[in-house]
Structure formats: C-alpha cells, structure tokens
Amino acid sequence: MNNNYLVTVLSDRIQAESAYTLLEKQGLPLNKITILGRGYKSADEFGLIDPNEQARKQAKLMATWLIPFGFIGGAGFSTLTNLQTFAWAGEIGDHIISGLLGAIGGAMGSVFIGGGGGIAFGSGDALPYRNRLNAGKYLIVVEGSQLLLQQATTILRKCDPEALQVYTDMYQ
Numbered sequence: 001m002n003n004n005y006l007v008t009v010l011s012d013r014i015q016a017e018s019a020y021t022l023l024e025k026q027g028l029p030l031n032k033i034t035i036l037g038r039g040y041k042s043a044d045e046f047g048l049i050d051p052n053e054q055a056r057k058q059a060k061l062m063a064t065w066l067i068p069f070g071f072i073g074g075a076g077f078s079t080l081t082n083l084q085t086f087a088w089a090g091e092i093g094d095h096i097i098s099g100l101l102g103a104i105g106g107a108m109g110s111v112f113i114g115g116g117g118g119i120a121f122g123s124g125d126a127l128p129y130r131n132r133l134n135a136g137k138y139l140i141v142v143e144g145s146q147l148l149l150q151q152a153t154t155i156l157r158k159c160d161p162e163a164l165q166v167y168t169d170m171y172q
Contacts, residue, residue, distance in 0.1 A: 019156055033152075
C-alpha cells in the first residue's frame with residue numbers, strides 16, 4: 001500500500017486544469033492524480049479528516065471511560081474520607097452526589113481534553129488544506145512512489161503553485 005502523496009495548492013480552476021493536463025501530457029498515470037475543489041472531489045470524498053468530527057469522536061470515546069471512572073472516583077473518595085460534604089442528603093445520598101460530581105468532572109475532561117485536544121492537535125495539515133478549498137483554491141494530489149512524486153514535483157513547479165508539499169510513509 002502506497003502512502004506517498006504530493007499535495008499542490010493552485011489558485012484557481014484554470015490553473016488546476018492546466019496543471020492536470022501538463023501531468024497527463026508527461027505520461028503520469030491519471031488514476032494516481034486527483035483534483036480537489038469546486039466541481040471536483042471534495043475534501044470529505046478524498047478523505048481529508050475533518051478535525052471537528054474527529055474531536056467529537058475522541059470526546060465520545062473518552063466519555064465512555066471517564067464518566068464511569070469519575071463516578072467511582074467521586075463516590076470512593078466520599079466513602080474513604082467520610083467528609084460528609086452533603087450531610088443534608090444522608091450518608092448514601094452524600095456518596096451518590098459525590099459520585100455524580102465525579103462523573104460531571106469526567107464528562108468535562110472528555111470534552112475539554114478529548115474534544116479540545118482533537119481540534120487543537122489532531123488535524124495535522126488537513127485543516128489548512130480544507131481552509132484553502134473553502135477559500136476557492138484547488139488541490140492536485142498525486143499518490144504513488146517517490147519516483148513518481150519527484151516527476152510530478154518537477155512538472156508542477158512549472159505551474160507556479162501557492163504551495164507544494166510531499167508526504168511520505170517512512171515505514172515502507
């Protein structure tokens with residue numbers, strides 16, 4: 001499985017189509033070249049990760065573990081320390097309220113750490129590329145061997161792209 005990609009950012013559709021045509025004329029395999037932008041594939045269709053969706057998934061996954069552990073931690077702390085923080089609720093009520101507060105703490109942790117961390121750190125380069133697509137730019141993505149990417153890089157540099165980035169899998 002090849003995980004080598006060349007991502008080229010072009011300012012408009014005409015520039016993207018002429019770059020694609022140039023790649024085609026040089027004999028690069030068209031099944032390895034994808035245009036992303038209005039009228040072509042979208043970021044979702046290509047598989048660029050939406051950081052907000054990933055953050056929601058991460059928060060839900062963390063909530064699955066943190067809420068029950070928060071409840072157990074809160075109730076356990078209340079039981080072990082016997083502080084009677086909510087004495088008006090009785091002994092069992094005090095432990096249950098402490099457990100609920102621990103569960104709320106777990107939920108907050110899953111949202112702030114799982115969700116917020118996913119947005120801040122989980123997007124990699126996908127978010128800037130999504131932003132460029134939303135701004136009306138076009139991306140040409142070439143997938144293949146390092147030799148193919150080198151050929152494509154040489155060809156696409158002639159098109160004066162806004163950005164050109166190679167991503168390679170080091171574990172091939």
